[in-house]
Amino acid sequence: MTKDSSQTALLWIVAAGFFMQSLDTTIVNTALPSIANSLHVAPLAMQPIVVAYTLTMAMLTPASGWLADRFGTRRVYFAAILVFVLGSICCSSAHTLGQLVMARVLQGLGGSMLLPIGRLAVLRSVSGEQYVSALAFISIAGQLGPIAGPTLGGWFVQAITWHWIFLINVPIGAVGLYAVRRFLPSHDEAQAPPFDVIGCALLSLCMIAFSLAIDAPVSSHRAAWSAALFALAVASALAYVPHARNRRDPLFKLSLFGEPNFSVGLIGNLVCRVGSSAVPFLVPLLLQLQLGYSPLHSGLMMLPAALAGTLAKRWIAPLVRRFGYDTFLLVNTIIVGSAIVAFSLISRGTPLVIEIAILAVFGAANSMQFAAMNSVTLKDLSHEDAGSGNSLFSMVQMLAIGLGVSIGGGLVNLFAAQWGSPELGFRLAFVCVGVITLVSAWIFRHLDDASGTRVIRGQAAPSTGR
The missing domain is CATH 1.20.1250.20 (MFS general substrate transporter like domains)
Structure with missing residues (x-):
């Protein structure tokens, strides 16, 4: 061959x-x-x-x-x-x-x-x-x-x-x-440095405890369970700091957070993705449970968002070059958050064209949002930190998807139980996760765009644009 x-x-x-x-x-x-x-x-x-x-x-x-x-x-x-x-x-x-x-x-x-x-x-x-x-x-x-x-x-x-x-x-x-x-x-095994088992365990414990705190079961002791799990998550994260400082080859170097755009981008990604990750989970449930759509029909309804997202990717580079990352992410985040809130307006009487339009706007803006967030978070990392930074970034992406599903589903259950109406539960849940996404617009205002508005294709690609 x-x-x-x-x-x-x-x-x-x-x-x-x-x-x-x-x-x-x-x-x-x-x-x-x-x-x-x-x-x-x-x-x-x-x-x-x-x-x-x-x-x-x-x-x-x-x-x-x-x-x-x-x-x-x-x-x-x-x-x-x-x-x-x-x-x-x-x-x-x-x-x-x-x-x-x-x-x-x-x-x-x-x-x-x-x-x-x-x-x-x-x-x-x-x-x-x-x-x-x-x-x-x-x-x-x-x-x-x-x-x-x-x-x-x-x-x-x-x-x-x-x-x-x-x-x-x-x-x-x-x-x-x-x-x-x-x-x-066949790339033969190399002399790999010792793996940071303790660091990985601490960060894993932090993510698990944080996720379980949000998704704690409804009971008379829910507040106590959530508070204890949140405390465990914070303690695990804080324990990682001295561990990383005293270890020669930690899982993630603390110097990563010395790059301002990486820190801001990481936090902004987490907050923004919580809202946008709830949508693929909640929308099919809304369409099937509240609007009476069949599974195939609800699946087909997600096509406009996916196709619009694919087509919109070509707009990212020229828009960022013209307006800069900070302005682009501010405006685009507002569009994404507003589109999520707009899902709360969908009911049995909503015309199909309106539903498709909301899904298409969300898909296009969300696709550009992910690509721009990926690029701005990683673009200023040094060559030696790029691999570690991308790995931490991937962790945050996956964590945000899980949190979005937990928060979105939990809000629907909470509001439905509170008001006795699943339909109202979905409406209020979409408003809440949309507002969470809008909060990330304020976070992205802290980006340092002085290093240039270039789009680093080689670094945007590894994060897969998601």
Whole structure:
């Protein structure tokens, strides 16, 4: 096999892995009511299956690079696909919510390594001048997942059963396993530095405690449980500071936060994504539970947002060059937040064209928001800090998705119980998560745009634009 054909095969392998990961993040949402009915639980009680998957990926992403160095890229990538496929089979075989949550954790274990290690394999096999083009090719797979996911999930539920939203990964994964053994270059294990197990454990404990504090069960002791879990999350984060300061090779260097735009971008990303990540979870539930849409119809309704997001990506660079990151993110964040609030106005009497228009505006603005936030957060990091910063950034992205689902679902339950109206619960929840997104506009006002308004394509690409 020639070098060019070998590189082409590598790109297709990594793109397929990224497609599986991105597909699985979105395909579940339109199937939630059907899965809930099959497992005999309330639809809004299904949020743990989304949170478990994203939180597992957030916790394990930092270890992926070390595993690839220690055991070899091909071995670890093969293991990642295998674990992901096994997790998918376990998901399709689940008979209770608890079993499904545990299977999603197993899926997240494999999914956490698919993109980082695939990207690392490309970096080690593709020359520098071709690397950006290679990442752009891979990112297309990440864009196809959100486009195909909701519709495919709705079709599987309506035409066959919900189990196939997970079983679809089996043939894709089987081909991927063969292709990895056949085409993926064998990069031998290297002398990897000791992995910061304690640092990873502290940050993982912080994320788990914080997520559980927000998603604490409704009970007479809920406030006490949440307060205790919040305290544990803060204590874990604070404990990481002296640990990182006294360790030669911490999981994340504290010097990362000396770059102002990285710190502001990280916080802004977390806050903004909490609101925008609630939308893919809440909208299919609103359409099916309140408006009476079928699973396939609700999946098709998500297409305008995905397609508009894909088309809008070409506008980012010229807009940022003209107005700068700070002004662009201020205006665009207001558009994203306002679009989320506008979902609260959708009812049975809303014309279809209005629903599609709101979804398209949200999709376009949200896509540009993600790409601009990704770029501004990473663009000023030094070469030696870029890898570590991107890894921490990926953790925050996954954490924000889980928090968005927990907060969005929790608000619907809270308001529905308070006012005795699920419809009002959805309306008020959309207003609240929209306001959370709008708060990030104030955070982005603290960006330092003096370093220039250039868009660094090479750094925007690795974060996948999501």
